[in-house]
Amino acid sequence: MKHSACPNCRKTDLEDFFTIPNAPTQSLVTIKNRVEALAIPRKDIVLTFCNSCGFIFNSEFDTTIDYYTQGYEDQQGFSPTFVKFISGVAQRFIDRYGIRNKQVVEIGCGKGDFVRLMSKLGNNTGIGIDPAYVPGRGEEVPNVTFIKEFYSSDHGDIEADCITCRHTMEHIHDTIGIMETVRESCRDKQPVLLFEVPSIVRILDVQAFWDIFYEHCSYFSPGSFARLFRQSGFEVLDMYLEYDNQYLFIEARPVATPSEKIHPLEESVEELKAKTKHFVEQINIQLGGWRERLLRFKAEGKKVVVWGGGSKSVGFLTHFADLDAIEHVCDINPHMQGNFIPGIGKQYVGPAFLETYHPDVVIVMNSVYLDEIRNDLAGRGLHPEMLGL
Numbered sequence: 001m002k003h004s005a006c007p008n009c010r011k012t013d014l015e016d017f018f019t020i021p022n023a024p025t026q027s028l029v030t031i032k033n034r035v036e037a038l039a040i041p042r043k044d045i046v047l048t049f050c051n052s053c054g055f056i057f058n059s060e061f062d063t064t065i066d067y068y069t070q071g072y073e074d075q076q077g078f079s080p081t082f083v084k085f086i087s088g089v090a091q092r093f094i095d096r097y098g099i100r101n102k103q104v105v106e107i108g109c110g111k112g113d114f115v116r117l118m119s120k121l122g123n124n125t126g127i128g129i130d131p132a133y134v135p136g137r138g139e140e141v142p143n144v145t146f147i148k149e150f151y152s153s154d155h156g157d158i159e160a161d162c163i164t165c166r167h168t169m170e171h172i173h174d175t176i177g178i179m180e181t182v183r184e185s186c187r188d189k190q191p192v193l194l195f196e197v198p199s200i201v202r203i204l205d206v207q208a209f210w211d212i213f214y215e216h217c218s219y220f221s222p223g224s225f226a227r228l229f230r231q232s233g234f235e236v237l238d239m240y241l242e243y244d245n246q247y248l249f250i251e252a253r254p255v256a257t258p259s260e261k262i263h264p265l266e267e268s269v270e271e272l273k274a275k276t277k278h279f280v281e282q283i284n285i286q287l288g289g290w291r292e293r294l295l296r297f298k299a300e301g302k303k304v305v306v307w308g309g310g311s312k313s314v315g316f317l318t319h320f321a322d323l324d325a326i327e328h329v330c331d332i333n334p335h336m337q338g339n340f341i342p343g344i345g346k347q348y349v350g351p352a353f354l355e356t357y358h359p360d361v362v363i364v365m366n367s368v369y370l371d372e373i374r375n376d377l378a379g380r381g382l383h384p385e386m387l388g389l
């Protein structure tokens with residue numbers, strides 16, 4: 001079903017600009033055999049630009065699919081690089097707003113790593129809400145409890161001094177709807193919000209096609225994210241980009257009337273639209289370059305592996321599945337190893353497997369991890385050519 005109104009501002013002046021046909025509809029669901037993995041339904045991703053608010057979204061997104069309750073693997077905490085980064089983010093936020101001995105609520109908490117971290121670092125009580133929460137997948141932290149449900153107005157009575165929401169908004173189609181629900185739950189209280197999403201600006205600037213996949217229906221820029229917050233009754237306190245400009249953070253508070261102050265990071269609707277044009281001009285060159293590189297590796301008989309499972313690997317491999325140039329995808333999350341990749345059909349392997357496989361080329365799905373992975377491989381006596389996205 002084609003969505004005819006912008007989920008961010010509800011206006012209808014929309015323009016499609018990029019299509020990925022037949023993308024697997026799920027990339028993080030856990031699947032135990034190849035046949036089932038290949039049988040994942042496929043649908044088009046149609047990136048659409050809202051000329052009113054600059055929001056980019058998949059206007060063909062199917063809201064009826066059950067994405068999160070049948071096993072969903074997205075834990076990032078197995079990487080020391082990531083743990084160091086996220087601990088820094090949490091500590092800065094706690095110090096900035098004095099979030100100590102308070103109650104922290106996390107919407108879309110996944111396996112609960114961040115709400116536990118907020119609790120530990122600030123001696124806070126924590127409540128994590130997520131349908132994909134799995135008990136026993138993190139250390140027990142006193143004063144942290146979990147609700148295995150989708151966030152809704154039913155949770156409006158939960159008192160919160162701080163509301164966090166990381167890497168969840170990009171999975172939600174009705175973005176203004178959920179922000180209005182959050183705003184309503186604040187009532188006359190003034191919790192501070194910390195929300196984090198991938199930034200579409202970097203995706204457009206470097207044609208990061210691997211960051212476009214079906215489960216991400218919503219693509220925010222600093223401008224469209226800030227406009228959404230203001231429209232739903234929040235004052236934007238700050239915004240910043242982290243992790244090689246991949247992640248966009250916003251800090252906000254509910255107010256009666258948001259000011260019209262524009263954060264320096266916000267781009268205009270016109271500026272973002274120009275970036276979509278540049279993306280469209282460049283994307284086929286980018287895809288063609290990778291195709292050529294992979295075909296060359298294949299012709300040279302090189303063993304190529306992808307390092308980094310999950311959505312990015314599905315987003316990447318979707319474009320090259322026909323080449324049969326990549327045999328394995330490696331991930332350090334032990335809960336992924338042995339699973340089959342939705343839509344791609346290959347089985348995840350752990351790093352130990354590479355000791356016997358001896359890859360010639362390792363394509364790293366996030367160049368932030370290049371050093372960490374190079375060191376890991378060197379420790380196994382492996383020195384393959386490394387390419388980072």
Ligand SMILES: [Zn+2]
Nearest residue numbers: 006009050053
């Ligand atoms: Zn809009």
